[in-house]
Amino acid sequence: MRTFFIINCQLSTFNYKRNMYALITGASSGCGYEYARQLAQKGYDLLIVSNEEAIHEKAALLRKDFSVKVLSLVRDLGTQDAAKELYDYCIAHQLEVEVLINNAGVYHDRDFMDDSEAFNLLIMNLHMVTPAMLVYYFGQEMAKRGKGYVLNMCSVTADIAVQRLGSYGSTKAFLRNFSRSLYVEMKDKGVIITDMTPGAINTGLYNIKPWATKLGLILGYIVQPDYLARRGVNAMLRGRAKVSVPFVWNYLLIWLVVLFVPTCLLRLIRKMGLF
Numbered sequence: 519m520r521t522f523f524i525i526n527c528q529l530s531t532f533n534y535k536r537n538m539y540a541l542i543t544g545a546s547s548g549c550g551y552e553y554a555r556q557l558a559q560k561g562y563d564l565l566i567v568s569n570e571e572a573i574h575e576k577a578a579l580l581r582k583d584f585s586v587k588v589l590s591l592v593r594d595l596g597t598q599d600a601a602k603e604l605y606d607y608c609i610a611h612q613l614e615v616e617v618l619i620n621n622a623g624v625y626h627d628r629d630f631m632d633d634s635e636a637f638n639l640l641i642m643n644l645h646m647v648t649p650a651m652l653v654y655y656f657g658q659e660m661a662k663r664g665k666g667y668v669l670n671m672c673s674v675t676a677d678i679a680v681q682r683l684g685s686y687g688s689t690k691a692f693l694r695n696f697s698r699s700l701y702v703e704m705k706d707k708g709v710i711i712t713d714m715t716p717g718a719i720n721t722g723l724y725n726i727k728p729w730a731t732k733l734g735l736i737l738g739y740i741v742q743p744d745y746l747a748r749r750g751v752n753a754m755l756r757g758r759a760k761v762s763v764p765f766v767w768n769y770l771l772i773w774l775v776v777l778f779v780p781t782c783l784l785r786l787i788r789k790m791g792l793f
Contacts, residue, residue, distance in 0.1 A: 544622030552747035558584035601651035620649035645689035
């Protein structure tokens with residue numbers, strides 16, 4: 519698959535003192551854009567990446583709202599070499615990345631065997647290969663400087679093995695376990711690896727009906743992306759290994775499914791067409 523990028527070179531003339539960048543993937547909407555806002559508010563220059571042209575419009579908004587430099591990059595992160603190409607771009611342009619937010623992802627509640635070969639390769643690259651290799655490349659630079667932060671967007675589905683979420687939940691399980699092991703490996707080198715484990719987020723990703731979304735927001739088991747991003751960034755900068763949002767609902771869901779829904783019941787649910 520051919521990759522391409524477009525750089526918007528309109529940079530703020532603000533005299534910026536840190537000269538450290540936060541790199542956010544999947545930043546053209548939803549949580550990724552909110553992560554960018556949170557980090558811009560804290561004074562970081564930004565490199566925001568997406569496979570959508572809308573990333574340039576979001577960059578303009580960020581420049582307008584915050585006195586920071588913003589580079590916007592259109593890039594397909596679902597390819598095998600995407601991480602190396604993005605790292606090489608930063609090296610070529612002398613961008614020092616102090617914060618890495620691995621947010622880019624895709625979602626399907628569909629049987630693995632019914633999805634296309636292209637999609638199955640995409641989700642594995644996007645959720646496992648690209649974020650892991652971005653940590654590998656940028657993590658080494660962070661360790662040399664003795665400071666750096668990485669936040670990986672995992673999911674509560676990492677602990678829930680159910681039909682139709684086989685590829686999504688399993689790839690997120692890799693990212694969760696990877697984050698925990700890297701936290702232990704990198705903490706003494708001054709690099710924090712944070713596992714953000716969200717439940718349902720009000721981004722339109724899950725095709726939830728409007729009445730169900732409204733009820734979820736009232737009860738608190740669906741959260742707004744700005745709230746999640748704020749919690750995630752604050753936890754990461756405080757050196758936390760993991761943050762789960764919403765905490766109570768996430769662990770209640772895991773407890774109910776793992777303990778009280780055996781495989782035979784999952785098969786019955788499938789046969790009845792309930793999920």
